[in-house]
Amino acid sequence: MFSNLSDKLDKALHVLKGHGSITEVNVAETLKEVRRALLDADVNFKIAKEFTTTVKEKALGQNVLTTLQPGQLMVKIVKDELTALMGGDAEGINLSGNPSVILMSGLQGSGKTTFSGKLANYLKNKKTKKPLLVACDVYRPAAIDQLHVVGGQIGVEVFSDRDNKNPVAIAQAGIAHAKANGYNVVIIDTAGRLAVDEVMMNEISNIHKAIQPQETLFVVDAMTGQDAVNTAKAFNDVLNFDGVILTKLDGDTRGGAALSIKSVVNKPIKFIGTGEKMEAIDVFYPSRMADRILGMGDVVSLVERAQEQYDEEEARKLSKKIAKNQFGFDDFLKQIQQIKKMGNMKDLLGMIPGAGKMLKDVDIDDDAFKHVEAIIQSMTPKERSNPAIINASRKKRIGEGSGTSVQEVNRLMKQFDQMSKMMKMMQGGKGKQMMQMMNN
Ligand code: GDP
The missing domain is CATH 3.40.50.300 (P-loop containing nucleotide triphosphate hydrolases)
Structure with missing residues (x-):
């Protein structure tokens, strides 16, 4: 979302962020870049001009040049003005009346x-x-x-x-x-x-x-x-x-x-x-x-989306299965389907601070889970509930059935195994152990 604009604003503000001391000249230079970024994003000319004028006035009013972290203050001013430009507070819809x-x-x-x-x-x-x-x-x-x-x-x-x-x-x-x-x-x-x-x-x-x-x-x-x-x-x-x-x-x-x-x-x-x-x-x-x-990023929205998909009843069932070591590929598939419901992958990852910029040029397939789903769907119900029985010949069959390869099946099995272990540890309250595992 708006990756081009983000990129250009980041570049414009980067100069200020890196500088210990900031001069009026580079504030003006930065604002020129900000305005160009807005115009490139197809923002109305008049609005872009007013925007930079307001930011400049605020920057001067708050004595940006003499503060300890001028770059950060400038970013804050730009952020506040962007927010104001888009409307300030969120507004709901009027649901009075029946109907x-x-x-x-x-x-x-x-x-x-x-x-x-x-x-x-x-x-x-x-x-x-x-x-x-x-x-x-x-x-x-x-x-x-x-x-x-x-x-x-x-x-x-x-x-x-x-x-x-x-x-x-x-x-x-x-x-x-x-x-x-x-x-x-x-x-x-x-x-x-x-x-x-x-x-x-x-x-x-x-x-x-x-x-x-x-x-x-x-x-x-x-x-x-x-x-x-x-x-x-x-x-x-x-x-x-x-x-x-x-x-x-x-x-x-x-x-x-x-x-x-x-x-x-x-x-x-x-x-x-x-x-x-x-x-x-x-x-x-x-x-x-x-x-x-x-x-x-937008962690708040990310958490909200996760909460919307959270089903207490399902979570309880899952928790019991993990405790009894019965977490299988069917459950894994259900988890994937829930994640997919949260939205497209690039959009979700873009909500993590910093990730949007990193992933800008990465082509994230919205069907990132397609292979995983195909592999699981090629397993028999028995294999899904008891992955331990999946031997070499079964892996070969699953690979062929899903149009993938034995290597991909192996990779998924390994990930599944790690995830099962991790979930078990989380349940046992062994959070520390898990952190260690993740850091390795
Ligand atoms: P209407 O003529 O105004 O009723 O428009 P439609 O609801 O039929 O939408 C037109 C097209 O835009 C359809 O192909 C929709 O699937 C697609 N569409 C609608 N909203 C979105 C959206 O938020 N994102 C994307 N990518 N496509 C959308």
Whole structure:
């Protein structure tokens, strides 16, 4: 995420970080580089200029030049300004009302339907919410099908009416259906067009007026940079929406949209989409994003993602198995699947401070576990639960069956063995012993 921008900011600030004494000249030089980095990331020219001016004023105001660690103070000022630029505090969505109605708007292809599903799933997992999805695209039958597929994946009902060509009427019928059937959140997915046009704007505006949603969200593809900002402005002029959803931040996004949108429409970014899977949704925290942009990682989000996937019942079962020496390859596979649910690997590793920079040019296959899964899937149930019986001829068969090699099977067996030992030690309270093992 934003690796190019991170890289350039790191280089710009590097000069200051390394200097014992800092002069006004190299502060000015640094800020010039910072501005260039922002412009390269497709940040609006005016915003980039204001940004560096503010940072300069703060640096002078706080007497950066006379402090003990001027470089660090400069980084802090830049971080605080990046945070402010993206909105300051995180803002949630308004879920008052019964049902609370959430209207989704945005261009076709921005990720509206996908995000509607993600949001429904996110709210459903909060246990107190029972969401209903409503399909209001009357032009593309495929869009209705897509929402049904998404609803099926996450176990959320989808309300649609293929014979009705009036989106306002469908939205109203959807809300009535929710009221009658005990749904407390209604998420309305609407039709988008490839570009802003009057017909689409009139339609979304009519739906908006008729249903008066608690929350109107504007979904935009972060990859589209300044176009995203212009589209946001057009939608905001008509809808006066409540928040922005930035999608596709998992891709090679330059960052311009994330950094400019708040200043232009004065509306917070509320969520981000970081992948095609239903779990790839994150609350947008400006300060955590600033940390990530400055290569400081985002451990808090990483821990939160792990917690979301944590299943107490499963953990208890696993713990018993480890204690009884019954941890097998099936359990190993389950663990891998849980990690995969947390998001794509490069994204996860990028949340570890410093790792993002190190891994910038490393090509991390999102299917990093593909071979491991294939090997385990080629094992018989007996082999999975009792790996000790896997002898040379079995290894050969497993290697062939999984399209890998005996060496790869051996490597996995060794890793599995180490992991089992490590888990056993952790359980026995032998943390110290484990640390020693890891240090070796
Ligand atoms: P809509 O026309 O606005 O409803 O857009 P869709 O929800 O159909 O999304 C368009 C495409 O973008 C689909 O192929 C989605 O899988 C993909 N997509 C949506 N959100 C994300 C995201 O956060 N990351 C990535 N990589 N792809 C996404």
